[in-house]
Amino acid sequence: MRESDSLKKAAQILRSYRIEPYFVEVLGNVQKVYSKNGVYALKKINPQHGMDFIRHVQTLYQKGYNRIVPIYPTLDGRYAVLYENTLYYLMPWLSKEEKRDPFESQQQLFRELARLHSISAREIKVNQEERTIHYEKTKAELEQEEEFLDEYLEACERKIYMSPFELMFCMYYHTVKQALFFSKQKLTEWYEGTKEKEKARIVIVHGKMARDHFLFDEKGYGYFINFEEANIGSPTHDLLPFLARSLKGYLKQPDELVDSLYMYFKYFPLKEDEMQLFFSYLAHPGNLIKTAQRFFQEGKNRNERKAVQKLQREYWYLKNTEYIVFRIDEIEKQKKQEEAAQQNQ
Known part of the structure; x- marks a missing residue:
């Protein structure tokens, strides 16, 4: 135009x-x-x-x-x-301030997200039958993925000479299997802890939460933009996509993300069932498994070099999420031990 x-x-x-x-x-x-x-x-x-x-x-x-x-x-x-x-x-019109400290900006972003969720939070009735159907469907999908992992590993190990992709898959297998087991375990814990509950908490979620969608005015106040995809859902619907984008790339120890999550938890703590589902989805190695399935299904049409690169990137992402999951799990267990010790005094 x-x-x-x-x-x-x-x-x-x-x-x-x-x-x-x-x-x-x-x-x-x-x-x-x-x-x-x-x-x-x-x-x-x-x-x-x-x-x-x-x-x-x-x-x-x-x-x-x-x-x-x-x-x-x-x-x-x-x-x-x-x-x-x-x-x-x-x-x-708000301009992006490049001089702001990235960590402080992220901390403020998570604090404001917690406020947004806290202000809009409410409980709704949950259809227990629908919850069971969701659990059974998700569990069946995880079991199918587990079956594929085992069968593909056996197929690779039967070969005299593995391709680079197959060799890399075998090297990653144990880590992927552990992540899948943990994801399924947390899903089951969520279901067992909520199948008798009649209500669940929902909030207004931003729907497109990102660092670029949180801008500051000249006074230093932060504001959300790009709110067009806002909807009603679990608070984790904002947290999980943000983490998924942030954890891509080379192996890292994303302690700043853990700190930012605990800034959020300080103002809007996740309930135990919400945390279990959060762990289950975050730990799930779905993209890596899909990469292996696609490689297997494409047969002679596959591009091995690109497939190897993709598998490696998904493994890095898995290791980054693994660090986040186990760091939070460790902190939560420590908090429970301290609470138990105080009660026993």
Whole structure:
């Protein structure tokens, strides 16, 4: 779209706010709007998600949560404008501050996420039959993965000469099997501890939590942006995708992530059943198993070099998640021992 067309289109939308733009910079789904009133961000979203997005934002505003980048209402009180079958909303333009300490920024991000979850938390009734069906289905999937691991290991070991991928798979097998066992164990603990419970806790989840989606104003206050995929769910629906993105790459000991998680737990502790499910999903070596299954199924059409690289990356991710899981598990066990010791005094 030409620059003049973008300006005309933005001007049509911004009439609802009585703002006259004199320049518009198009940055993907966001338009940086320059006007005599100031600099704004005009963002478009899918109308299918728009009503849920607006409802969740209004709910948080009503509950006193104001750490979402303010969404300006139109002159007639709407939070979005429908134009050419697309919804647009307006907010102030916040610049990313590169000088901030990354760890401190992440700590503030997790603290605000905990506040968001705490303010919006409520309990809902859970259908016990649906919970059992979910458990049985997930358990069956884990058992199928376990069966594949064992059978593929045997097939590799029967060969006189293994391919590089098969040799690497055999080297990783024990670690993958342990992770799968731990994941299944925590899933079972979750089910056994909740099958008699009639309620579960839900929150408003951001839906797209990332470091780039938490910006700071000139006073140092942090605000969430990209709230369009907000929905209702377990608090772990924000934590797990963030960890999945953060733990990719070379082997590391992500102690800063553990510290940030405990910043979150300080303000919004996970319940025991939530922690069990969190462990089960985080420890699950699903991507590595899928990589092995894909290699096995592709046969002669496979690219071994790329498959080996992919397997190695998934192993690094598995070792990083393993560190997080066992570090948290260790801390939680220590806390329980200290609580028991205090009770016995």
